[in-house]
Amino acid sequence: MTPAFPTARTPNPLDAPPLRWGVLAPGRIAAAFVTAVSRYTRQRVVAVGSRSLDRAQSFAAAHGIERAVGSYAALVDDPAVDVVYIASPHSEHATQAQLAISAGKPVLVEKAFARNAAEAQRVAAAARDAGVPAMEAMWTRFLPQTDVIAQLLADGALGEVTTVLADHGQYFTHDPQSRLFAPALAGGALLDLGVYPISFASFVLGAPDAVVATGSLTDAGVDAQVSMTLVTGSAQACLNTTLLARTPTTASISGTTGSLEISGPFYAPATLALTTADGRSVRPPDPIAGHLGLCHEAAHLAQLIADGATESPLLPLDETVRTLRTIDEIRRQVGVTYPGE
Known part of the structure; x- marks a missing residue:
């Protein structure tokens, strides 16, 4: 008898309710994220923010994003953004996550979540105090x-x-x-x-x-x-x-x-x-191959937000x-x- 694999219980990423996403810090991984989300979910990336307006505009043009802003504060304060994806270097994650949380925005923070455990704990505490969902983008x-x-x-x-x-x-x-x-x-x-x-x-x-x-x-x-x-x-x-x-x-x-x-x-x-x-x-x-699998983390967080949950049971x-x-x-x-x- 051949050993059997159980069936994955992971929801279809297209089933997650659509939210409006803002991308903070455009770059290679942000491009992969936007591509995956656009192809395999109903999520909409509506804004991108960078310290360089030119860079934000270039990224927006390449990915069909309607708004580009030249500061992180402008991105997290945008009332048309429901949730923020943070794709900056590790050194910036904690500060930028707290910026988004202080604006009342749920955050998906690229791995590693912060430079160290102390920074990660501060972000977690801020999210819990504000009742705002925060999750590490450990897509696996x-x-x-x-x-x-x-x-x-x-x-x-x-x-x-x-x-x-x-x-x-x-x-x-x-x-x-x-x-x-x-x-x-x-x-x-x-x-x-x-x-x-x-x-x-x-x-x-x-x-x-x-x-x-x-x-x-x-x-x-x-x-x-x-x-x-x-x-x-x-x-x-x-x-x-x-x-x-x-x-x-x-x-x-x-x-x-x-x-x-x-x-x-x-x-x-x-x-x-x-x-x-x-x-x-x-x-x-x-069947969703390579970095297109990033769609699952976005769909998971969108479902958590829609359900009123503040933390992921998976991570x-x-x-x-x-x-x-x-x-x-x-x-x-x-x-x-x-x-x-």
């Missing part, structure tokens, strides 16, 4: 495949989980002006790439009891490569992230009665291969803070501190 959590994995774990399909493996490495030419290499912009592999395997380990195992990390730094002092072991009870997560090489970006979960392999990139719609004593079964990627703010607390400890061990911390 909202993909249909993630719900399938959650059901397999809840059903004990793998037995007692003992080992989680995950990596995320990309090669980037060293550029001191790039946000990835700039300490002032909270650069480095961890917040941009490593947050994916760390969040994945949190999803599978929960909060770690112990963290062991080693890594290498760039000349500017941000993390170039980090290897980590997170220990939760009797289970271990072995994770790696790097700016120095393109790695397989795969993940796996192994337990006493089975294992699940997730093809690369594991954080995007991917192939799942389930192996148990009954045999091996393969689930192909979801609560406490877990977002906890993940950054883990990253804080990893940074402490490898010797990374951002200016002003």
Whole structure:
């Protein structure tokens, strides 16, 4: 008998009630977000804000957005904007999220949610005090495949989980002006790439009891490569992230009665291969492929807002803070501190 995959319970993103979105800080990931939302949801991106009006206007023209403004304050104060998507460098997330929250606007904040756990906690507290929804844009959590994995774990399909493996490495030419290499912009592999395997380990195992990390730094002092072991009870997560090489970006979960392999990139719609004593079964990627899967996080937040909820049950703010607390400890061990911390 071949092991079976459960059916994903993830709603069709087209079912989420349409809201009017404002994009704060246009760039590459913002372009991917707008494309996904426009193609696979009923959400409408109606405004884009940047410190550069020319940049905002250029982005608006490229994506058919009706309004462009030359300040973040003008974007969050726009009465025609229902919800704000923040796509700026990590160093700016907390300040800009609080700006939107103070204007009464729900926020979807790109990963990593903030530079550190203290900043994330302040944003979470501000959102809760204001009764405004806030959510990290860790898009993997909202993909249909993630719900399938959650059901397999809840059903004990793998037995007692003992080992989680995950990596995320990309090669980037060293550029001191790039946000990835700039300490002032909270650069480095961890917040941009490593947050994916760390969040994945949190999803599978929960909060770690112990963290062991080693890594290498760039000349500017941000993390170039980090290897980590997170220990939760009797289970271990072995994770790696790097700016120095393109790695397989795969993940796996192994337990006493089975294992699940997730093809690369594991954080995007991917192939799942389930192996148990009954045999091996393969689930192909979801039909909404690649970064178009960003549509699910937008639809999820829109539904939460329509339902009057203030936090996501799939990724609560406490877990977002906890993940950054883990990253804080990893940074402490490898010797990374951002200016002003």
